[in-house]
Each structure stands twice: as C-alpha cells, then as structure tokens.
Amino acid sequence: MPDAHAEHAQTESSGLAHQFEDLAQQHDADTLGIWIFLVTEIMFFGGLFAAYAILRWLYFAAFEGGSHILDIRLGAINTVVLLGSSLTMALSVRSAQIGNRRALVLFLILTMILGGAFLGVKAYEYRQKFVEHVVPSLDWAPEGEVLARLAPGGLNHAQLYFFFYFAMTGLHALHMIIGMGLLLWLVLRARKGDFTPRYFAPVEVVGLYWHFVDIVWIFLFPLLYLIGGRY
Amino acid sequence: MSQRIVPLKTYVLVFVSLIGLTLLTTGVAFLDLGPFNTVVALVIAFCKMLLVILFFMHLRHSSGLTRIVLLAGFFWLALLVTLTMTDYRTRTWTPAPDSWSTTAPPTHP
Numbered sequence: 001m002p003d004a005h006a007e008h009a010q011t012e013s014s015g016l017a018h019q020f021e022d023l024a025q026q027h028d029a030d031t032l033g034i035w036i037f038l039v040t041e042i043m044f045f046g047g048l049f050a051a052y053a054i055l056r057w058l059y060f061a062a063f064e065g066g067s068h069i070l071d072i073r074l075g076a077i078n079t080v081v082l083l084g085s086s087l088t089m090a091l092s093v094r095s096a097q098i099g100n101r102r103a104l105v106l107f108l109i110l111t112m113i114l115g116g117a118f119l120g121v122k123a124y125e126y127r128q129k130f131v132e133h134v135v136p137s138l139d140w141a142p143e144g145e146v147l148a149r150l151a152p153g154g155l156n157h158a159q160l161y162f163f164f165y166f167a168m169t170g171l172h173a174l175h176m177i178i179g180m181g182l183l184l185w186l187v188l189r190a191r192k193g194d195f196t197p198r199y200f201a202p203v204e205v206v207g208l209y210w211h212f213v214d215i216v217w218i219f220l221f222p223l224l225y226l227i228g229g230r231y
Numbered sequence: 232m233s234q235r236i237v238p239l240k241t242y243v244l245v246f247v248s249l250i251g252l253t254l255l256t257t258g259v260a261f262l263d264l265g266p267f268n269t270v271v272a273l274v275i276a277f278c279k280m281l282l283v284i285l286f287f288m289h290l291r292h293s294s295g296l297t298r299i300v301l302l303a304g305f306f307w308l309a310l311l312v313t314l315t316m317t318d319y320r321t322r323t324w325t326p327a328p329d330s331w332s333t334t335a336p337p338t339h340p
Contacts, residue, residue, distance in 0.1 A: 039304030046308045087246040222272035226260040
C-alpha cells in the first residue's frame, strides 16, 4: 500500500492522469478534445453567419445603411486589441513550455487586460447605440442623420441588421467573458506553480479557445463594420 | 510529442502580419471596388484566420487527426451556408403554378 500511494503521488506531481500511457498521449487527447469542442462552436456561430448571409443578400441596402452607423475606427482598434491579446496568449503558452513561471503569469494578466479593454470599447459602442436609439425592440427610434442613413433600406430591415449586430457581437462578448474567467483561473494556478514544461495542458487548451474567439471577431469585423464600403 | 517550442520571432512576425492585414482591410473599405469590396474583405479575413490557426493555434505541428476534425467542421459549415443559399437563390427560377396560388379562386365546388 505505501508503494501504491507513493506512485500515485508521483504521477500527480507530473500531471499525468492515470488513464493515459504517457504525457504525449495525454497532450494529444487534451488538444483533440478542445478542437472537437471548437468545431461545435463553429457550427454554433455558423447558424448565425448563415442567417446573416441570407438576410444581407435579401436586404443589402438596409444592412449597408446599418453598417455605416457603426464606428469603423472603434471596430479596427478593437480588432488590433484582440489580435494583441492573441499574441500575449500564444506567448503565455510558450512561457509555460519553457518553464518561465513569472513570464507565464505576466502574459496571462496582459491577455486579461487586453480582453478587458476590448470589452470596454464594446460596452462604449453598445452605449452609443442607445444614444442613437438604434437598439432593436428596446430603444428603436432613429432620428436625424441616423434616420437618413437607415431610411433608404427600410427601417424594419435596418432593425433586422441591428438584431444581428447585437446577437453576434453579444454572443462573442459572452465568449470573451467566459474566457476572462478561465484566464483568471489559469493565473491563480500558475502562481501556485501548477504548470511545468511537462504539464501545461490547461494553458494550451484555454489558449486554443481564446484564439478561436479571436477568429470569430476577425470575421465579425468585416461582416458587420465594412459592408458596402465607406467611400 | 507535438509540443514544439516556436521561436519568439515567429509569433511577433505573425502578429505584425495580422495588424498589417487589419489596416489593409480597413483601408480597402474606403475604396470603391464594387462587389469586390466584400470579396477582398472576406479573403483578408480568411488569410488572418489561417495565420491564427497555423501559428497561434499550432496546427502546423499538430496531428493529422486534429486537422481532419477541423476540416470536417469547416466542411459542415460550408454545407450549412451553401445548401441554404442554393435554396433561397433558386426559389424564383421556377414560378409556382397558378393553381398553387392562395389568391386564385377555388376550382372545386
């Protein structure tokens, strides 16, 4: 019995779960698992993207008008911020791989700060929609210049565009918030020294999730902000 | 083990390319390319996605099984969008027979 106990403690400290042959097999299983989850996420967002494609094609003028209400600069800035957070996330994984605990914690916190900045800009943009009264159902009463831009495509169809705007960016923001929670969990574990160059699967898996959320935004930016051009 | 350590320089270069492509797609939005505005925006987004997947998500060094899983996901997404669009886009090709019209008077007593 004492031997079995000692062996268990040994495997625990190396991070190898008992159902796996070795760390390489465990690592492959971990990454395959998160990739399968990400494929279900592709289909989850895919339904919205497919509906968006059809309705944008049917009511292009309305979608173009709605797109021109958005602030293209804020969208571009947020894209850069999110790409930056992907870089720091990739560097977090790298720090874990080379066993640099201090850099790992630093890059994870940087990723959280950039993610928070993204959500802050997003919140400001949402507030602007209330100021301009272009929130479908809740506050839909566009006037003045905004009304002039939305009117050519039909107000009801413009409202449809903003339904998509809020549904797609909202679902994306929800994923970001979940990602921030996961990052906080990683920071706490990394500070305790849970991760070693042999075992850092949680960092890698959360990293893959974070990059996926980044990719969704890479498509949301041109599809929501850049419809029809601004010339 | 597939845990290859990618050099710092690679990550920074990929990041700089991503920022460059973001500036490019934003700049192109101010040029009048007609329908090609959308095409260019989507091609640039696709390139950015490839950069993130291959380098940040390490698909370059991952197993064949992982790649097949991802390809299957994209294949299913393509089915979803393409088949739905073929329905909507071809609905007007063959007009419905007059007898199907709900406004037509009933032919049977």
